[in-house]
Amino acid sequence: KNEVEQSPQNLTAQEGEFITINCSYSVGISALHWLQQHPGGGIVSLFMLSSGKKKHGRLIATINIQEKHSSLHITASHPRDSAVYICAVAGGSQGNLIFGKGTKLSVKP
Amino acid sequence: DAGVIQSPRHEVTEMGQEVTLRCKPISGHNSLFWYRQTMMRGLELLIYFNNNVPIDDSGMPEDRFSAKMPNASFSTLKIQPSEPRDSAVYFCASSFLVNNEQFFGPGTRLTVL
Numbered sequence: 001k002n003e004v005e006q007s008p009q010n011l012t013a014q015e016g017e018f019i020t021i022n023c024s025y026s027v028g029i030s031a032l033h034w035l036q037q038h039p040g041g042g043i044v045s046l047f048m049l050s051s052g053k054k055k056h057g058r059l060i061a062t063i064n065i066q067e068k069h070s071s072l073h074i075t076a077s078h079p080r081d082s083a084v085y086i087c088a089v090a091g092g093s094q095g096n097l098i099f100g101k102g103t104k105l106s107v108k109p
Numbered sequence: 110d111a112g113v114i115q116s117p118r119h120e121v122t123e124m125g126q127e128v129t130l131r132c133k134p135i136s137g138h139n140s141l142f143w144y145r146q147t148m149m150r151g152l153e154l155l156i157y158f159n160n161n162v163p164i165d166d167s168g169m170p171e172d173r174f175s176a177k178m179p180n181a182s183f184s185t186l187k188i189q190p191s192e193p194r195d196s197a198v199y200f201c202a203s204s205f206l207v208n209n210e211q212f213f214g215p216g217t218r219l220t221v222l
Contacts, residue, residue: 030208043200043213086152090208096165097142097211099152 006100019074021103023087035086077107113214121220127189130217134203144200191221
């Protein structure tokens with residue numbers, strides 16, 4: 001069993017829809033990261049969180065430490081949100097990230 | 110700031126050749142990470158440095174891989190000899206502290222024929 005599981009693997013949405021991507025992990029962590037990888041290949045850090053909720057524009061990330069679960073929400077989705085979204089966890093004081101397999105999101109106009 | 114800089118962006122080489130990938134982290138960041146991404150295995154940490162010292166190299170596949178960070182502004186990842194299964198995109202990332210937000214370079218796409 002992978003230490004970091006994401007769902008769904010693939011997601012197709014219509015422009016304007018509310019999107020949720022889920023991440024579950026099985027190890028103790030100090031922080032959870034959400035990353036975005038565009039079709040061109042570049043990786044951008046969206047959020048790093050260890051508790052509660054963070055919001056940036058139309059993106060919201062939540063984490064429940066007790067349930068070892070995090071969600072990434074996109075409100076009013078747009079075709080430019082089409083990308084692979086990757087969840088990664090960091091254990092303790094270590095810098096080594098453990099990555100999920102990613103969720104490929106396609107938003108149709 | 111220019112962000113994390115990696116070179117080359119693309120590398121095509123023949124099996125058996127030595128390959129050197131280069132990374133310049135963001136100025137002031139003291140942690141540097143090397144990752145490999147393949148279709149089969151996704152993103153994997155190879156090694157990371159804190160204050161130029163290698164902290165965890167457990168992800169380095171085998172002795173053919175080596176990484177150095179001679180100073181705070183430069184790191185190399187070397188593969189010698191290269192094999193076709195090393196074909197992947199190699200990312201370098203840096204952060205201010207080891208468990209802070211990481212900033213990724215554009216990656217080096219390596220193809221070993």
